[in-house]
Amino acid sequence: MLAANDQVAAGLLIQRLPMGGIANLSGTQTLAEEDAIGRNEDYNRIAILANSLTAEELLQLAPDKVLHRLFWQEQLKHFAPEPGLDSPRFVCSCNRERVSAMIRSLGRDEADSILAERALIEVGCDFCGQQYRYDAIDAAQLFVPGQPPVPPPSSALQ
Ligand SMILES: [Zn+2]
Structure with a gap:
């Protein structure tokens, strides 16, 4: 439930x-x-x-x-969570590098098309709610030669 x-x-x-x-x-x-x-x-x-x-x-x-x-009628055993790294906690593995790689995988034309339409490329993580924004300058830097290669789509974003 x-x-x-x-x-x-x-x-x-x-x-x-x-x-x-x-x-x-x-x-x-x-x-x-x-x-x-x-x-x-x-x-x-x-x-x-x-x-x-x-x-x-x-x-x-x-x-x-x-x-x-x-x-209340059952015999209960209570296991307290242990503090520290093994304890339950919220973690999201999203970060700007992953989002940048995802935008690079879309290609320059698609990125420019989004920028022409909205002036910003906005990507929101559905898991943690973090918002990533790229203006035209940020986006242009993603496509400068010498950037790290675009990873395969499966690892671009979770
Ligand atoms: Zn996230």
Whole structure:
């Protein structure tokens, strides 16, 4: 379940884990066994409880409060996120060099055409919202000989 408003985004994911033990690791688990997990009473109870969560609760309550409200009869294990590089955080790999390479891959004619129409080449990252702007001088510098080669399109922008 996902919910968002203009201030916060929140989500709850329930995941049915594969069967434990040697059978799972060896890949000898049968489809019938997999189906049995899906019909597992515990999992179904958790899914039904999770489904009772409203978007308002998800947005307004602290995670521990949400878990307590939904699963107060269950034995909960709480794993605190570890601070540091491994902790969840927002990261976007966009940067001006990548955007420049993408504009170079469009070619000089296309860049000039955009500039003629709008006076600026504006590229917005859909992931983080960063805006990149190139005026005619910035754009002209992208096409000066001796610039790094244009990378293949797959790595130009994410
Ligand atoms: Zn970005």
